[in-house]
Amino acid sequence: MTVTKMSSRAFNQEVSRAKKAAEEGPVYITDRGKPAHVLLTFEAYKQLTGMSKSIVESLAMPDAVDIEFEPERAIIVNRDVEF
Template sequence: MAYALMTSADFNQNPSKAKKAANEGPLVITEHGEASYVLVRYSDFENNWKKSRSLYDALRHKDSRFDDDFTPERVSFEGRDVEF
């Protein structure tokens, strides 16, 4: 999920611009170059953070970054001697 950045000074001067940016995705508000707050739409908050959900539900969520099938590399044990 992409997010936008805004300084706290810009946020204080133009909160309507911040709300417009938060409509597109999370808005990170910075103070002295460090992330301090995140502004999100209430519906996004309810869908993503308010309710607890299982790991399975989180991974299969439509906005999940992990939507590709997992295919691990094949491991070969040739040339590895095991002594007991």
């Protein structure tokens, strides 16, 4: 993994170079010599945050076809209505 450091001015002028460098590792973007931002690929970000699936993918449950589920029958008791 290669760490790249570039000033915010250089980042503004060479965005495509920064994106290519992010493929190899994080790109530290500095403001007046101090680290201010980090550029990562989305895959690196997902790995860093532990985000492997979206909520939609998690709720889709593609294997749910194999799950057998028989809910209990509800017992409904009718009552007289009082007005």
